[in-house]
Amino acid sequence: MAEVRFQQVSKTYPPRRGGDQVQVLRQLDLQIQDGEFLVLVGPSGCGKSTLLRLLAGLEQPSQGEIFVGNRPVSSLRPAQRDVAMVFQSYALYPHLTVAGNIGFGLRRSRNRTALEQLQDSLHLATRRLPGPLWLRSRREERIAQRIAEVAETLELDQLLDRLPKELSGGQKQRVALGRAIARAPAVFLMDEPLSNLDAKLRTGTRTQIVELQRRLGTTTLYVTHDQVEAMTMGHRIAVLNAGRLQQLGTPMQLYQWPANLFVAQFIGSPPMNLLPVSAIGAGQVQLGSRKLAVEGPLAEVLAARAGEALTGGLRPEHFQLAPATNRNLRAEVSHGEALGNEQLLTCRLDEGGHLVQVRVSPETILPPGASLHLDIDPRGWRLFDASGEALPLPPEPASLEPTLPYFT
Numbered sequence: 001m002a003e004v005r006f007q008q009v010s011k012t013y014p015p016r017r018g019g020d021q022v023q024v025l026r027q028l029d030l031q032i033q034d035g036e037f038l039v040l041v042g043p044s045g046c047g048k049s050t051l052l053r054l055l056a057g058l059e060q061p062s063q064g065e066i067f068v069g070n071r072p073v074s075s076l077r078p079a080q081r082d083v084a085m086v087f088q089s090y091a092l093y094p095h096l097t098v099a100g101n102i103g104f105g106l107r108r109s110r111n112r113t114a115l116e117q118l119q120d121s122l123h124l125a126t127r128r129l130p131g132p133l134w135l136r137s138r139r140e141e142r143i144a145q146r147i148a149e150v151a152e153t154l155e156l157d158q159l160l161d162r163l164p165k166e167l168s169g170g171q172k173q174r175v176a177l178g179r180a181i182a183r184a185p186a187v188f189l190m191d192e193p194l195s196n197l198d199a200k201l202r203t204g205t206r207t208q209i210v211e212l213q214r215r216l217g218t219t220t221l222y223v224t225h226d227q228v229e230a231m232t233m234g235h236r237i238a239v240l241n242a243g244r245l246q247q248l249g250t251p252m253q254l255y256q257w258p259a260n261l262f263v264a265q266f267i268g269s270p271p272m273n274l275l276p277v278s279a280i281g282a283g284q285v286q287l288g289s290r291k292l293a294v295e296g297p298l299a300e301v302l303a304a305r306a307g308e309a310l311t312g313g314l315r316p317e318h319f320q321l322a323p324a325t326n327r328n329l330r331a332e333v334s335h336g337e338a339l340g341n342e343q344l345l346t347c348r349l350d351e352g353g354h355l356v357q358v359r360v361s362p363e364t365i366l367p368p369g370a371s372l373h374l375d376i377d378p379r380g381w382r383l384f385d386a387s388g389e390a391l392p393l394p395p396e397p398a399s400l401e402p403t404l405p406y407f408t
Contacts, residue, residue, distance in 0.1 A: 002069035004032040009064035026243040039234030084180035085189040099160040261388040277312040279305040288351040295378040318380030328373040
């Protein structure tokens with residue numbers, strides 16, 4: 001196992017048909033800790049898969065260096081990097097059985113002499129004959145044992161003699177995982193491995209991957225578009241946009257304290273509600289003609305920004321249905337989505353006509369056109385400046401515990 005480090009990595013593709021160069025990654029710095037499960041998310045074309053391909057050795061960086069452990073790997077061939085990649089399309093060899101696909105990388109892990117190749121081939125050719133007629137190969141026996149161990153781990157031990165065309169999508173994905181696991185690499189790379197599976201199968205396979213990574217402790221980079229996968233699988237999430245790292249942190253850090261408007265809109269389903277507000281002093285913002293309270297660490301930040309136009313962000317759970325009072329916001333239900341354990345209401349505020357999404361209990365009955373009043377959790381506000389960056393939080397207060405004198 002090893003940590004992975006991208007140091008000032010850029011990737012530029014040459015122009016096509018007289019156009020400009022395409023810059024996919026821009027001086028990216030990113031460090032993945034030893035044994036960490038890091039999820040890469042971002043819109044299409046932001047550089048997620050390119051980052052994996054650079055680490056795997058399928059592409060070369062235009063600038064910068066990539067380290068696996070303390071070893072720079074940008075100039076090494078893919079086979080020398082000690083990484084294994086699981087592709088979105090499975091990439092199984094159609095003429096090989098499940099056992100053959102799992103053991104493919106093991107059989108090519110080192111060069112063999114002509115005599116060793118002959119011995120291995122004769123072992124494979126005679127292994128179905130009666131015991132006295134076997135021609136043994138210790139190397140092939142070790143490979144067979146490793147294949148059996150991986151197959152048992154992934155519940156593929158009953159499928160080892162099948163060809164890929166005889167497998168379901170979930171079984172193919174497990175074979176692709178098994179091929180990567182069998183080599184025991186320092187780093188796993190997974191490029192949207194569950195995108196071809198149906199929703200139910202995706203949930204089960206997602207759990208299996210997380211448990212497997214926890215058991216093996218292998219450093220893992222996982223690319224996905226799926227919000228649920230990103231929030232539930234990774235120790236940390238890296239959000240990319242236009243080839244730049246927008247934010248790196250735990251799932252709850254990104255959900256609760258997004259670094260900018262892009263992260264606020266990208267992380268969370270549904271995304272954060274955004275409202276144009278202005279700061280009017282410590283602990284208060286103004287939405288249209290309404291003054292609204294702000295509590296928590298951002299309250300004191302507003303004192304220095306009086307009169308400044310800001311964007312206020314609120315998650316759907318930071319709105320609550322409330323009685324009709326002057327302090328609450330009146331709104332009209334535009335439409336609702338029943339999700340089983342909750343409802344998601346899209347409402348139009350009377351104040352400014354802004355649309356917001358609100359989580360309510362499944363028992364609430366509010367048809368389109370119904371009027372309601374909303375109370376805002378004053379600690380739920382997240383505030384962004386004109387450039388889209390989150391307002392910096394005040395420093396943590398120093399400990400108030402008294403310092404006792406030290407006597408010799």
